Amino acid sequence: MGFSGFAFLCRFGSNHINIYLIEDGTAGRFWIPASARPDTSDLEELVRGPLRDRRLTRLFVTHLHPDHIGLAGWLCQRFDLPLFTSQTSYLGCLNVCLSPGAMDAKPYRDFYLEHGLSRELTDEVVTRGHNYLKMVDPLPPTFTRVVHGDILNIGGRSFSVLTGDGHAPEQVMLYSASDRLFLAADQVLAKITPNVSVWAVDPEGDPLGLYIRSLGQLIDMLPADVLVLPGHQLPFYGLHQRASELIAHHEKRCLLIAEACRIRPRSAAELVPVVFPRPLDLHQMSFAFSEVQAHVNYMLRTNRLQWVEANGSIQKVISK
Secondary structure (H helix, E strand, O other), X not given: OOEEEEEEEOOOOOOEEEEEEEEOHHHXXXXXXXOOOOXXXXXXXXXXXXXXXXXXXXXXXXXXXXXXXXXXXXXXXHHOOOEEEOHXXXXXXXXXXXXXXXXXXXXXXXXXXXXXXXXXXXXXXXXXXXXXXXXXXXXXXXXXXXXXXXXXXXXXXXXXXXXXXXXXXXEEEEXXXXXXXXXXXXXXXXXXXXXXXXXXXXXXXXHHHHHHHHHHHHHHXXXXXXXXXXXXXXXXXOHHHHHHHHHHHHHHHHHHXXXXXXXXXXXXXXXXXXXXXXXXXXXXXXXXXXXXXXXXXXXXXXXXEEEEEEEOOEEEEEEO
């Protein structure tokens, strides 16, 4: 199979993301990109060098996080490419770009404050849309929607479209049964645990439950010996084992929370050092809080925690 993978630097804790190119027959190559906005020099060098005799045909974006959709607009314009992605990714990115300050409103501020986050950290979270805007070029005015169950024909090969939730809504993955290839985006990574967070627009949402359900579906739907091509780090074998490890990892966090809440009621902010004991900067703390809130919501839904009557304005939970 004519297949190549490339990595580019970006401004994130993981210092690279993977870009995959798939031979698209005689037409050229089909891109599955993952790149943030700041630097396009490596891409230009790639096109002038190894790809100088090949035309790029289509651009496929897996989800709306800025390290994966950040250069989509630039790539589509620079190389005259159609954009393929999920409707959720396209509209979600467009929504933030059109209204980056929308989260800085009272209902959203109140959500973070009521769960124990400080005003300083609340300011960091509710202004994140402006940072997103700095990392994402404007999207093209049209896109081609892909949904779970679609079949994409790329260079004579058939790829099944799969979607998963938890890390990002309607994150798109591709599976080639004939080649035993699974392009997993950020749903399953070899060493990193994908972030799973609750956001104030969906305060009672259960992204962790959705993520665990998605991992179970991957175990049920795909064979154990597929080659996993992730959005970060190296390709790997052992999909079923890694998915099971991720489920067990989140269960371990739930047990830590349950034990802490047996001692006394705690807010989500008070549970952050229970789950993340190392020192965190403001940026890390904002993500840690949202991930802890995902575990709290999951445990509330599964009847492992319950709310206690608020003492003041801070909401707290206790183990059942």
